Structure formats: C-alpha cells, structure tokens
Amino acid sequence: MNSYGAVAGTGGAHGVLSVKELTKRREEVNGETADYLFYDVSFELLEGEILAVRGPSGVGKTTILRCIAQLTQSEAGVCMVRLGDSYTTPTELGVPQWRADVMYVPQRPAQMAGTPLDLIDMVNSFKVQAAREHYDPVEIAEDWGVTPDLWEKKWPELSGGEQQRIALAVALSCDPKVLLLDEPTSALDPHTTQLVEDTLATRTCLWITHSEAQERRVATRTLSMHPDGSYSIAPTASASTAASSM
Numbered sequence: 307m308n309s310y311g312a313v314a315g316t317g318g319a320h321g322v323l324s325v326k327e328l329t330k331r332r333e334e335v336n337g338e339t340a341d342y343l344f345y346d347v348s349f350e351l352l353e354g355e356i357l358a359v360r361g362p363s364g365v366g367k368t369t370i371l372r373c374i375a376q377l378t379q380s381e382a383g384v385c386m387v388r389l390g391d392s393y394t395t396p397t398e399l400g401v402p403q404w405r406a407d408v409m410y411v412p413q414r415p416a417q418m419a420g421t422p423l424d425l426i427d428m429v430n431s432f433k434v435q436a437a438r439e440h441y442d443p444v445e446i447a448e449d450w451g452v453t454p455d456l457w458e459k460k461w462p463e464l465s466g467g468e469q470q471r472i473a474l475a476v477a478l479s480c481d482p483k484v485l486l487l488d489e490p491t492s493a494l495d496p497h498t499t500q501l502v503e504d505t506l507a508t509r510t511c512l513w514i515t516h517s518e519a520q521e522r523r524v525a526t527r528t529l530s531m532h533p534d535g536s537y538s539i540a541p542t543a544s545a546s547t548a549a550s551s552m
C-alpha cells in the first residue's frame with residue numbers, strides 16, 4: 307500500500323466528519339411548495355471509515371455530498387470536520403480550506419481545457435493547497451493502469467475511465483481528510499475497480515454507489531436515502547448476511 311492510502315493513528319478511531327440535521331428542499335417547480343430532498347440527516351464519520359451512500363436515482367445522493375462540501379447550500383444543518391482535537395465549521399475554517407479538507411470528487415471531471423498536467427498546475431496554484439503536503443498523482447494513477455503519457459493528452463482524447471481515474475488521483479494527491487466520492491468507479495472495468503477500491507480502503511470516505519456488491523466490499527455502514535426525504539444508517543450487510551437473507 308502506498309503512503310497516500312495510509313491512515314495516521316488507526317488505533318481507536320475517532321470522528322472526523324460530523325453532520326447534524328442537514329436538510330435540503332427540492333427545487334421549487336412553478337412556485338409550488340417544495341418538499342424535502344432530505345431532512346435532518348445526522349451522522350458521524352469515523353477515521354478510516356467508508357460510509358456507502360445508496361438510494362434510487364434522483365433521491366439526492368449527489369446533492370447531499372455537494373451540501374457537505376459547501377458546493378450547494380442547504381436549508382439547515384451543520385457540518386464540522388475534526389482538525390487536531392476539535393471540530394471546526396466551514397465558516398470558522400473558511401470555505402476554500404474546508405473544500406480542501408472535505409473534498410468532493412465528481413463522477414467525471416467537468417469539461418476542461420488543456421491536459422491533466424494543466425489540472426495539476428492549477429491545483430498547485432491554489433493558495434489553500436500551497437501549504438499542504440502533496441503526493442504524486444501520476445504515481446497514484448499508475449497503480450490503476452494510467453500510464454504517464456496520458457497526462458499530456460487533451461481531456462477529450464481520454465476515455466471516460468481514464469478521466470475518472472485521473473480526477474480521482476489528483477484529489478487523492480491533495481490528501482484531504484474526507485473524500486466525498488460520487489460513483490468513483492462507474493466508468494471502470496471490474497479489475498480496475500478492484501485496484502481503486504484497494505487504494506481507497508483505508509481512507510475516510512462517503513462513497514455513492516449503485517452497486518450492492520461494491521457497497522459490501524468497501525463499506526462498514528450504509529446511509530440509505532429514501533424518496534420521502536427520510537434516511538437510515540445501518541451496518542452494511544456482509545456478503546454472507548445478504549446471501550442468507552435472499
């Protein structure tokens with residue numbers, strides 16, 4: 307396992323991300339009163355834990371990750387990240403710093419000009435990244451079958467799976483405390499999916515997946531979101547439990 311996959315101080319896992327009563331309304335349509343996309347969602351994510359996020363399409367999985375990342379505004383609720391001995395809010399930390407510590411990784415990078423090497427330069431130019439330790443994203447992605455020459459290609463010349471692995475490697479290279487992963491292996495074949503899962507196994511993550519098999523492989527708990535805005539959190543069913551309940 308490379309150093310970017312390691313967790314410091316794994317003994318006695320403590321909370322890293324705290325989410326309290328996070329609430330988001332649906333967008334209003336034609337001035338109609340909107341109901342809730344999700345309501346009063348509360349949980350604490352432990353260091354080194356992967357919490358799977360499940361639910362039908364359109365239920366609000368991406369939106370809740372974006373709310374936690376402070377990329378989308380929520381109507382109510384508080385998110386806090388542990389830095390040192392205490393929890394800190396995005397306001398106390400400053401939103402750019404928050405997003406560096408609690409990093410949202412979209413399914414695919416937005417259409418960008420230039421090459422992935424330009425993305426590395428851009429990330430390194432951010433003030434909040436300057437003071438942080440960085441790992442080599444090219445080395446990270448090489449473990450997942452992305453050869454170094456691909457970093458010099460224009461984005462549209464890369465396959466969906468290459469783009470996905472490169473974006474994820476750049477996020478990992480910044481060593482955020484929490485990764486908010488939006489279907490991070492949706493464009494990958496099973497073998498490459500396994501390689502990525504192996505790298506992420508010791509990271510602290512919220513991980514959206516539509517795959518029950520992947521949920522069972524990577525997660526210890528699952529946040530299930532329901533169309534009525536409610537949610538539940540439960541230990542992820544192990545493969546043997548799932549088989550015996552079929």
Ligand SMILES: Nc1ncnc2c1ncn2[C@@H]1O[C@H](COP(=O)(O)OP(=O)(O)OP(=O)(O)O)[C@@H](O)[C@H]1O
Binds near residue numbers: 361362363369
């Ligand atoms: N900023 C926002 N405010 C309110 N509603 C939003 C916002 N952004 C998206 N939505 C709506 O919230 C709903 C849930 O979208 P979201 O992308 O979070 O679902 P999802 O569970 O991730 O779906 P999928 O599994 O298909 O990716 C959609 O109807 C979407 O139009």
